[in-house]
Amino acid sequence: MTLSEEERDRLADIVRLQPTKNNELQERWGLEGGSEVHSYLEDHLGDYYYRNENSYICATPEAADLVDVEPGVEGDDDGVQVIRVPELEAQVFEVVAGPDDRSESVVSVLQSVRDAFDTDPGVDAVREALGNLRRKGVVETVYRTVPTYKLAVDREGVAVEVV
Structure with a gap:
């Protein structure tokens, strides 16, 4: 799956901010609501994120490698x-x-x-x-x-x- 520049930038945000929530990404990306964030994630980045046991958004290890960004916590x-x-x-x-x-x-x-x-x-x-x-x-x-x-x-x- 080839990602556009916007998709790569947004994926990098997920890697940096993980674990994160819809509203945190909503503010950062200038979207209207959490449902718009969810739709974007599913439609554009479905292979590169998951929700942890507390339903927070996390990037897959492949996502971190793809965008060459360090996760939010080391x-x-x-x-x-x-x-x-x-x-x-x-x-x-x-x-x-x-x-x-x-x-x-x-x-x-x-x-x-x-x-x-x-x-x-x-x-x-x-x-x-x-x-x-x-x-x-x-x-x-x-x-x-x-x-x-x-x-x-x-x-x-x-x-x-x-x-």
Whole structure:
């Protein structure tokens, strides 16, 4: 199957962002909704992606080889060593409580991002960033009165690349 330039670019996005969701690809690709993303994936990239046990979109190993892009997470038995994330996720990773610190709420992380980076993301964007980092295995959720978050890894042990 020969891919067009657009298909190759979008496949590269899947490889970089995996595991990812329809709405993340929808925003990145400028599509109208999750169903449009699903249709595109099925019609154009059906041989190169799958949904994992949690229904997140992942690229096949052949896809990563085809587009010569490294997957969104690199690691070994010692854990995650590199994550490739959008800018907001990199900012959240930098400010969220460390593995030995008390976990913090989404609002607390939001305020830390605002203070550290002179930016004003919405609370939903920060919540989504935390969820994406959790799926990559670098943030964990601690359930208290509300869900709270902290790093699941040593911050210095992970290189963050903004995509």
